[in-house]
Amino acid sequence: MEEQAEELRELMKNDTQDKKPAPADKNAHKTRIIAITSGKGGVGKTNISVNMAIAYAQLGKKVILIDGDLGMANVNVLLNVVPTYNLMHVINKKKTMKEIILDTEFGIKFIAGANGFSKIANLSVQELDDFAKQFSSLGTADIIIIDTGAGIANNVLQFVAAADEVYVVTTPEPTAITDAYGIIKIITTEVIDHPVTLKLLVNRVHSADEGKRISERIITIVGQFLGYKVDYIGFVYDDPVVQASVIRQKPFIVVNPTSKPAVCIKHIIGRIEKTEPAENEGVSNFLKKFLGKKK
Ligand SMILES: Nc1ncnc2c1ncn2[C@@H]1O[C@H](COP(=O)(O)OP(=O)(O)OP(=O)(O)O)[C@@H](O)[C@H]1O
């Protein structure tokens, strides 16, 4: 942990001196950080984030789920947990990161997001450093999944800009498709100034073909108009089990592990595991990008 903090300080220092950071030790433990986002709201981000996180934990990985949907607190509802503290308490130095992380009955750890990240822009160097130190303690996780809100709110984009991998969720609805393209356009043209792995996930499909067809449509248009390569990471079936699990406040991957959506989530995890993580991944790189965005 101390080593991570040191690495981060180095990175920050390099930044101000406009030098390239030293290459990371290839053998160092790296945390994969995935942000789940969408253009249109209500397309299934929270359900996908929660169930993906649990599926990862079921593989024996250390998983932290961050509710980046500031204000809406969606994850709380799906996991049936009530966090007392959130990231803002860490930023305000009222609590340590350790004190705000919640254990859940599903084998994942959970951090509640906070409103007012714009406050980060006003922190002093010392305060930034303190927050960074706290945040770097998350580097012991194998994977961090961030459930963001929909659309182009600054808070959402701040998480998206900092993550190594961004998964854009859409449904087959025409409005969701156009909004997925819209958010990809904003991400690739306005938000990020570094290569990011963008993947598309089609939720609520009725056949595998439908998922493929919709993803191809979006991927083609993104390639044609934005010159950006997006990969298809998979689909999740439309199934009443999702809504039923929301009502019961028990994730479907736990209560209905053989249901169609659960099997889809496991396939997606399998596919992610087969892909190489981004080169500049890890908690300290995330922080550098997160804190660097002061828009
Ligand atoms: N695969 C699915 N099959 C059936 N219903 C689904 C599926 N995915 C999502 N839903 C329905 O859509 C609702 C919204 O899902 P969810 O809360 O995960 O979306 P969201 O993208 O996080 O929304 P928001 O933008 O408000 O955060 C769920 O409560 C459920 O009823």
Ligand SMILES: [Mg+2]
């Ligand atoms: Mg949500």
